[in-house]
Amino acid sequence: MAASPPNSMTVREPWLDPSAEPYIRIEQVTKCFGEFVAVSDVSLNIYRSELFCLLGGSGCGKTTLLRMLAGFEEPSSGKIFIDGIDMSGIPPYERPVNMMFQSYALFPHMTVEQNVGFGLKMEGKAKSEIADRVAAMLKLVSMTQYGKRKPHQLSGGQRQRVALARALIKQPKLLLLDEPLGALDKKLREQTQFELVNLQEKLGVTFVVVTHDQEEAMTLASRIGVMDHGRIVQVGTPKEIYEFPNSKYVAEFIGSVNLFEGQLIEDKADHVRISCSELDQPVYVAHGISAAPQARLWVAIRPEKIHLSLEKPAQHENWTRGIVKEIAYMGDLSVFLVLLASGKTVRVTRPNMWRHEHEQMTWEQEVFLHWHDSSPVVIGA
């Protein structure tokens, strides 16, 4: 495999390049509504052409942060820069930013064409130019034949496309999307996710997406910022967030995870050993960690990274004994709930690659759970 030239690397992952200039700079932004702190001291750099997802549960402050980027709310303290320009005091109608609303907010008294052309009309563009650009935009989102319809004559997916076209037509420096796929049914959502990513790559517009759906964030994002109680708790690529969560909150929020409380018993530069009271054998991790000796820690293991076997594993670490309590057949995979001697229930998912593969695994069967020494993630308590 040929080594990729270094500059293509910086284009794809500008956040790794210390000399790269961030396109959107959020500096120590705090927003309070009376006593309630919605966003608390958030600093964040977003780079040109990124598709950045703000992920978090309801009330975590992600929408407030988005509304501050749009200009609907002013930060109580801190500053936001877009393309080097301080946005303080600049009203929404003067920002080089457009937003796609969760409810789509299509104007019900206007046709699709009038909705899409609204932004250009407000700029005072000539009628012929508006018509041309609206036509081009509707073509881009495959809605050409619906131009004369009113929003109530469209299905949910069509409305979503119109809202997207309306937000993109002014060629914003930054497009904000508030739960862009929240109102669509599951099948349409999956299809639309990929369309959205393709469109973003084609246009090169910087996207900031707010979502509570971790699967959506994983599919869409170049990077994810996980938010909790008004703070950004972790920023990273979907893979980093999933494989190396930096806190219990992130580990539990992204996908499902088995967490075991433990104590550091051996701390070497190339490996550590952790004793967990809930597991029969100690956990061996094949890399060093930075933690105080004897520290209380959490060990996180993803359900798909645990193997099941009927024979006792040969090694001394990284396994435990349990009894199968539940088996759920999900089609592409099976979920096993295994009860350990300590009373802890562990979730294990195995792919159903072959038919009848797991047939010897039945209810009340004693099994051994084991995992590779690269699978556990150690999280500070």
Place this chain on the structure above:
Amino acid sequence: MSSRVSWSRLSALVFGFAFLYIPILSLVVYSFNRSKLVTVWGGFSTQWYGKLFENTQILDAAWLSLRIAAINATGATLIGTFAGLALARFGRFRGRTLLSGMTTAPLVMPDVITGLSLLLLFVAMEQAFGWPAGRGVTTITIAHITLTLSYVAVIVQSRMATLDGSLEEAAMDLGARPVKVFLQVTLPMIAPALVSGWLLAFTISLDDMVIASFVSGPGSSTLPMVIYSKVRLGVSPDINALATIMVGLVTLGVITAGLFMFRKERLRIRDMQLAVSAS
């Protein structure tokens, strides 16, 4: 069993309708009475309609009432809309509770008190700076606007409360300044509320006698005032004819509006079904 239930329901229905409409019906019937005596049937005739159109006093009063009602409705809609808008959209500004209370106060204030206080105000104003000179059409219109703008404000405010606020934000986000947002997005959205507010203000003004009696002057008697003063001298059948015409107009208006709304709703539902089945 079911026949017993339906009998009781039917009688309740008949009683209800009779209670509501027999007075109006008798009025309509007696407008076609040949006899001059209102309570004695003397055969069918349309003579009172002819008499009505010769009675310039009633026709003038009706025309005056319609003019006042139209001006009042327009003025009340204008001011009431801004009041409703401020209450619904400008958040918790200083004095909001006061404004809210003061706009809705005329709704619960007895007409007699409103009328009397306005009369005192107009007299005091005339003495202080000579305007309004005497009582007449102007004072009635101002008094009616005072009363009806609160109805408009309440209607507009409740319409705004159900409106998706993100529509206005979306317009602003797309580069519309606040005035443009109002004209291009908010106004078309609340137009139905403005129409119903206008109609309500029109009706209330047309109907009002108490306040108008207080603040009217010589030569500015509205229709209700003329009818009332005529009836005091004995009911004359041409009043019945006038009332019949008014009932007829209102009925026509209500039926037309109902049909229009019904057809619009049916079309909307059909469109939505088409959109869903097409996708």
